[in-house]
Amino acid sequence: MTSSSPTPDAFRQAWGNFPTGVSVVTFARDDGKIHGITATAVCPVSLDPLLVLVCVAKQARSHALLASQERFVMNLLAEGQTQASRFFASSGPKENPPFEFERSAHGGLVIAGSAAYLDCRIVRRAMGGDHTILIGEVEEVQTFARSPLVYFAGRYIEVGPKIAAEPVPPLPSPKKAPVLKNS
Numbered sequence: 001m002t003s004s005s006p007t008p009d010a011f012r013q014a015w016g017n018f019p020t021g022v023s024v025v026t027f028a029r030d031d032g033k034i035h036g037i038t039a040t041a042v043c044p045v046s047l048d049p050l051l052v053l054v055c056v057a058k059q060a061r062s063h064a065l066l067a068s069q070e071r072f073v074m075n076l077l078a079e080g081q082t083q084a085s086r087f088f089a090s091s092g093p094k095e096n097p098p099f100e101f102e103r104s105a106h107g108g109l110v111i112a113g114s115a116a117y118l119d120c121r122i123v124r125r126a127m128g129g130d131h132t133i134l135i136g137e138v139e140e141v142q143t144f145a146r147s148p149l150v151y152f153a154g155r156y157i158e159v160g161p162k163i164a165a166e167p168v169p170p171l172p173s174p175k176k177a178p179v180l181k182n183s
């Protein structure tokens with residue numbers, strides 16, 4: 001196996017081989033405008049307490065706004081929401097969204113039709129190279145019976161209701177491995 005020196009392109013290529021869900025992290029401010037960012041660099045962190053993380057690029061316009069932010073909502077997008085992903089992946093003011101929002105119990109911005117959302121209080125910010133890692137404690141969570149939107153190799157993929165609805169059949173019991181004897 002040849003080893004190539006790790007470049008940003010090689011890094012991107014490797015992660016392009018790793019399908020993820022798509023989230024939109026929204027944050028409410030008093031200016032009456034819509035703020036948020038499409039993010040796949042998100043993950044659950046802890047069950048006790050309930051923690052999630054999102055990595056936000058320092059070059060994103062939202063990064064400066066997030067510095068003074070206390071909360072965010074992580075919207076986990078459902079299939080059919082590529083429009084919302086594209087909308088929040090465009091840099092600059094997020095105006096005239098072609099989809100609806102609802103309010104969480106905590107007043108956060110929830111994208112209507114998402115597969116789930118987690119309303120979080122920011123409890124920690126950590127440096128992560130050219131990104132800031134925001135850790136949020138989950139104070140509200142809702143899941144809906146919708147299939148997720150998947151991002152893979154630079155494309156949006158819909159896994160469809162079949163995969164989402166059908167349980168994975170149990171694996172057959174493993175055959176006994178032959179016993180190796182020392183000679």
Ligand SMILES: Cc1cc2nc3c(=O)[nH]c(=O)nc-3n(C[C@H](O)[C@H](O)[C@H](O)COP(=O)(O)O)c2cc1C
Nearest residue numbers: 038039040041055056057060061062089090091092
């Ligand atoms: C599928 C997808 C996933 C993305 N994931 C992230 C991410 O995890 N973190 C990030 O900072 N930007 C991510 N981006 C890029 C931001 O969404 C994009 O830079 C956006 O323009 C930021 O908006 P803003 O500059 O108005 O803040 C992603 C974009 C796409 C299309």
